[in-house]
Amino acid sequence: MRSISTRRKLVEEEGHRHSIKRGWRWKLHFENIPLLVRFFSFLLRTSFTKVIGMRNAMDVRLNEVHFAFSDLPAGFDNTRILLVTDLHIDGMDGLAEMIITTLGDVEYDFCILGGDYSFGCNDDHGLVCERMRTIAEFLGRKSRVFGVLGNHDKYKIGQLLNECGVEILLNETVCIEKGSDKIYIAGLDDNHYYGADDLELADKGITDGAFKIMVCHSPERYLEAADSGYSLYLSGHTHGGQVCLPGGVALVTSATVPRRLVKGRWTYQGMSGYTSRGVGTSGITVRYFCPPEMTVVTLRHGM
Numbered sequence: 311m312r313s314i315s316t317r318r319k320l321v322e323e324e325g326h327r328h329s330i331k332r333g334w335r336w337k338l339h340f341e342n343i344p345l346l347v348r349f350f351s352f353l354l355r356t357s358f359t360k361v362i363g364m365r366n367a368m369d370v371r372l373n374e375v376h377f378a379f380s381d382l383p384a385g386f387d388n389t390r391i392l393l394v395t396d397l398h399i400d401g402m403d404g405l406a407e408m409i410i411t412t413l414g415d416v417e418y419d420f421c422i423l424g425g426d427y428s429f430g431c432n433d434d435h436g437l438v439c440e441r442m443r444t445i446a447e448f449l450g451r452k453s454r455v456f457g458v459l460g461n462h463d464k465y466k467i468g469q470l471l472n473e474c475g476v477e478i479l480l481n482e483t484v485c486i487e488k489g490s491d492k493i494y495i496a497g498l499d500d501n502h503y504y505g506a507d508d509l510e511l512a513d514k515g516i517t518d519g520a521f522k523i524m525v526c527h528s529p530e531r532y533l534e535a536a537d538s539g540y541s542l543y544l545s546g547h548t549h550g551g552q553v554c555l556p557g558g559v560a561l562v563t564s565a566t567v568p569r570r571l572v573k574g575r576w577t578y579q580g581m582s583g584y585t586s587r588g589v590g591t592s593g594i595t596v597r598y599f600c601p602p603e604m605t606v607v608t609l610r611h612g613m
């Protein structure tokens with residue numbers, strides 16, 4: 311069996327307690343204070359808002375976005391990339407079935423799984439593996455599927471996905487060819503908690519000036535990716551805030567990035583980006599003013 315990443319394995323063996331991010335400020339994040347999560351859960355249960363929030367969380371949308379690039383090889387014009395991220399698949403019953411139903415006969419050229427397959431951060435992977443196997447096999451019937459790991463994911467989940475045919479890219483790059491045209495997809499390991507990302511390593515082997523796409527669970531590596539000449543950066547992690555005020559104003563973003571990078575499309579120094587709101591939920595299984603999404607990203611040749 312191929313080892314998906316010796317580096318990730320070593321980082322996990324160091325045995326960090328799960329913490330959204332190291333440093334005192336992040337210790338106050340809600341996911342690092344289980345009592346706070348339980349308190350909010352209790353408050354929600356005592357009102358109607360939990361039922362509404364749970365219904366919102368199952369209202370998975372399929373979004374379409376188009377990006378035009380002058381440097382996209384002509385052979386890749388109209389390439390459709392399905393981005394599915396932050397499934398947290400063991401958090402909500404029926405979500406796996408909802409994903410498969412929503413995707414139905416949607417066509418795409420390849421699929422990217424953006425990480426955070428687990429709801430919790432423990433070693434209980436039984437339900438995650440069972441449900442992810444079903445999803446990975448469904449997605450794999452239509453196209454190649456690439457994936458990265460998120461801050462909720464253990465090595466073992468990456469290994470399982472790899473066995474199901476998902477090409478796990480942890481600081482690795484894959485070249486996709488159409489005739490004589492080529493593009494590259496680089497996948498970074500999680501920077502947010504595990505600190506296992508290595509952009510330089512992922513970048514190795516990419517021809518200078520080639521069209522390249524960065525896939526990283528969190529948008530937090532946008533500065534380095536832009537400096538390294540990536541044209542497109544695809545990510546998730548933030549859930550778009552998950553619990554938002556009317557108008558989609560996030561209460562918590564869970565990422566050290568400018569607010570405009572927390573969800574949807576953005577640009578930074580000539581690099582385009584898309585941060586998905588993700589499919590699942592984290593901490594509490596509710597969403598407000600922030601519907602879950604899967605996204606078809608279409609690449610267009612031209613300005």
Ligand SMILES: [Fe+2]
Pocket residue numbers: 396398426460547548549588592
């Ligand atoms: Fe997530």
